[in-house]
Amino acid sequence: MNGTLAALLSIGFHGLAFAMVLYLISVGLSVTMGLMGFVNLAHGVFAMLGGYVMTSLMNRYGVPFLAALALAAIATALVSIPLERVLYRRFYGGAELDQVLLTMGLIFMSIAGATYLWGPLTQHMEPPRWLAGQVDLGFRSFPAYRSFLILCGGLLVIGLWLGLERTRFGAQIRAAVDNLRMAQSVGINTSRLFMLTFALGSGLAGLGGGLGADLLAISPSYALQYLVYFIIVVAVGGLGSIRGPFFAALFIGIADTAFKYWLPGLGAFFIYALTMALLLWRPQGLFGRA
């Protein structure tokens, strides 16, 4: 198969895999920020936690891959609940500076905690036997693990979107993002809604962190290292939206991969320039509300 086509396929594939991971991690952040008006810079900590839990379960206790992944997501969601109840909700809709500093402090504590618990090195993740190697589709072969990632991510995305449209919980979220006061006055328990949404978003982030441990290496400085990626996805996609971050993640994943492939080193400039231009044109992001 000819060179350019091969390259394009590569880029599309790897870009999509990267986009899936970014999306899974960032969608929770988008909803939290849109719903609770809280700039949670520490969102990456949940992804990191999910990654650590999954790799620890797999490496130290031999827990099978899928089980470890599920447990990682659940553990992260559970950990997020007391954090939300005790700390975060004092600052909903509050001064941005406070939220920035609070969450930065949490990031630092997470760096220390992760170093203390797991050491300063990056965590190694060995994909399970049934996902090792390549998948041969005839015209080209693709890495099996990444293919699984795309599939898994795709199913979760569909599940999320359907959930938002078809379930009562989803309707409540949509209502509260649209107009919080109205939602409260029709009897929606917004406090409980916040807690559940936050847990869901954090759990998803944990799942994304675990799934993407291969792409975004799990190390103590994870939350700080990849902060800019997550924030760009959310800012470009639009706060409070579930669809927006998907397209933003797609854009970043593919652009980043394309540049790495063709013009390494310039990718960062391109993404920054486009982000800046887009935010100037639409400060609320692609799908956010003005």
Added chain:
Amino acid sequence: MAADDARAATVDAFARRHRFRALEAVPWLLALAGYVLFPGYLPLGAQILATILFVLSADLVLGYAGIVTLGHAAFFGTGAYTAGLLAANGWGEPLSGLVAAALIAALVGFLSGLIILRTTGLALLMQTLVVAATLYEAANKAGRWTGGDDGLSGVVMWPIFGVFRFDMFGRTAYTYCLAVLFLGWLLARQIVHSPFGRSLTGARENTARMHAIGAPVAKRRLIIYTISAALAGVSGALIAQTTSFVGLTSLSLERSGNALIMLIIGGVGRLYGAFIGVPLFMIAQDRFSKADPVYWYFWLGLLMVAVVVFARGGVLGIFERLWKWPAK
């Protein structure tokens, strides 16, 4: 009559706010004492003084204009590289280096402010991050000139006024930084107590009303952003000149973040937050991060959380509350 007197007194006090009070001499006396009492720590002292100027400039933008920025290091780094590149390429005169740094940093501040200050909230925060990140990448890519990751070396400074050589003990550096900080502080103080400065506070508190009374909010935000960038550039140049080195860390997210942290510890929007927060932070970092870096990050993070939750105004905020306490 009594009411008139009371009103006259209030107006009088308000009008005289900009006059110097005795308490304001304290930081400078302490700085001079430091020179005498700690002759072995002058290099650290010089870096603290230069950093105070940096955080002070951040306070102008953050505390007074209410612009939350995570990219202030962009201007610090611009100033540092300007001064550094001048000196590394043959022009080692310190004072003109400072002026050049201020001008270039102001230009960068003006241009970036022009573009990004239209937005607010998360979008603005994002933009400040992006500007700083872009400059970081540019400095990294231009490795041939900037030294890239290794940093810019070969920065050779000429003596100040042809007389005061930058010595290894840091004596010249300390006095130099102290003098520049003093001038920068005077400027900041002047701005803050001027009608211009007041209008910024007004814009921060209630933008709609400011628009309603016809105050040009956007223009003023841009002006203060530019001035703050210039001051940040000067502080970067000071560090570059006194350490004879410029590295990529001068443009990093960590530097921007640390500035915010030092400011919040000292107290935002009170002009002197920088003077308290910076020494506290840098001395603690010097002492404790040596012992155990893991603990340093943990306690720093915990402190930040605690400050935000319990002591929003930082150290100065606590003093204020204690001061008012007997009155209650």
Added chain:
Amino acid sequence: MQGSIHRVLVGIIAAGIAALLSPAPVAAQTTVKIGIINSYSGFVAQAADEMQRGMDLYVKLHEKDLPAGVKIEIIKRDDTSNPEVGKRLAQELITQDQVQVLTGVILSPVAAAVAPLTAEAKVPFVITNAAGVSIPRLSPYVVRTSFTLWQECLPIGKWAAEQGWKTAYTEVTDFIAGHDSEAAFIKGFTDSGGKILDSVRYPMQNPDFVPFVQRVKDAHPDVAFLWVPAQTQATAMMNAVRDLGLRDAGIHIVSAQDLLPDEELPRMGDTPLGLITAGNYSTAGDRPANKAFLAAWKAEYGEQSIPDFFSVGGWDGMAAIFDLIKATNGKFTGDEAMAFLSHWKNPDSPRGPIEIDPNTRDIVQNIYIREVKRVDGKLANVEIATIPLVKDPWKELNPPK
């Protein structure tokens, strides 16, 4: 009147008792103060830890070898991976603590910032890691016991061409160390008749190597030179190699020892088997000095702990300092120290014979071509060829003006 006489008497008696009780004056002791600047915090903390352990182990084992009446005092400082902090610490060590020797330093930018100070203060600086090629030229008081990337990558380039591999593709991290390794490999490879298909540089904080490795796979060279800084990203790179089946596609992979650090190997699964790197130290090195070193290491730090080339750099740096102290009885000026150190040799280093080149004050050592093989059930970098006593090629090719 009586009261004050009493007081005076009491004072005299007290002074007398104090004089009697105070210990007899001891023979004059010489204390040599050594300042270690290391990156205990920051992204190279792991490497710093390895280096520090190497230094500490040497000190522990050889402190008794010091001449009578001479002892050392070690002062450690954390540069937090920041050159300006490192410079300030060096200043304080020299002016406040008055160290006679400076040593350590992981990162080249830190070393470059500290070097000019040593020239001004005339304090010897024994660099135990920072590999920037031109650093010894920044001050006549600098000597290095670690390595340079040119030392490792030029030989591997030459060796690769000698295997009959005609085309190569290079990928390195986009910073000075990466550029050094790239330039050195290309010179070695092309000087021996090879052809470089393309050279790519990836950004420093790069999370994912798969797109870059994909390029290599699509270009299909005979050999790929993939370089990353040791530890942090080595595993990520090997994951990308594994995921894309680069080896199965018939592409050979070479690098410097940074790609396969000894303590990361256990974590990389089977992917590294057969990979060739050039380096100055492997735990699998077969010589008595290495066996003794490993035994002492395991005894001190536990069976699970693995030393690497950072540790050996620190070990040999301390050896140089100790030899200096022994030769001068702990009393030396900066110039005397440099006269000694510039001619220092250690035939018994765990990595083999090493010496300092008096002209460049840089290290001259054996460079080993190593292949990853399974030894006793575990993967190890086994030395398959030795290039003896390599001087830093960059300095030979770029004489000072």
